[in-house]
Amino acid sequence: MDSFSLKIFTAERIFYEGPCQSLIVPVEDGQYGILAHHHNTILAVVPGTMEYTPEDGDKQYAAVTMGIVKIEDGEVLLLVDSAERPEEVLQNQLLRDEAREREAVLQAQSSREYKEAEAAMRRAIYRLRNKQEHKEI
Numbered sequence: 419m420d421s422f423s424l425k426i427f428t429a430e431r432i433f434y435e436g437p438c439q440s441l442i443v444p445v446e447d448g449q450y451g452i453l454a455h456h457h458n459t460i461l462a463v464v465p466g467t468m469e470y471t472p473e474d475g476d477k478q479y480a481a482v483t484m485g486i487v488k489i490e491d492g493e494v495l496l497l498v499d500s501a502e503r504p505e506e507v508l509q510n511q512l513l514r515d516e517a518r519e520r521e522a523v524l525q526a527q528s529s530r531e532y533k534e535a536e537a538a539m540r541r542a543i544y545r546l547r548n549k550q551e552h553k554e555i
Contacts, residue, residue, distance in 0.1 A: 428501050438472055438473065439454070441487075443468050468480050479504060480504075485497045485499060
């Protein structure tokens with residue numbers, strides 16, 4: 419089967435770059451398939467599952483977010499915000515969960531520090547009032 423040059427870039431990394439036999443991307447009204455010698459076009463990609471077959475014939479899948487695909491002179495460029503292989507989804511979810519928990523701990527610490535500072539301020543105000551109310555004349 420003929421192949422074409424495929425470059426898949428995300429906002430964070432080069433996801434794939436090399437020869438490819440086929441590419442299927444999610445579009446507004448379904449899926450769009452691309453093979454070698456495809457006519458030039460530009461398409462909007464929507465969140466969904468992408469399938470691509472590198473030259474070795476082993477199909478690969480990835481969850482993609484919004485982006486565009488440009489086909490020009492036998493080369494395909496896919497630009498998406500993010501792309502995750504199935505094995506990366508769980509790992510990335512765990513990293514996001516860990517970051518969220520860390521943020522919650524920081525928020526709790528900030529809240530506790532605020533409450534402690536507020537309590538210290540109240541004590542200082544009450545001590546000051548007490549001194550002014552009971553000073554000797």
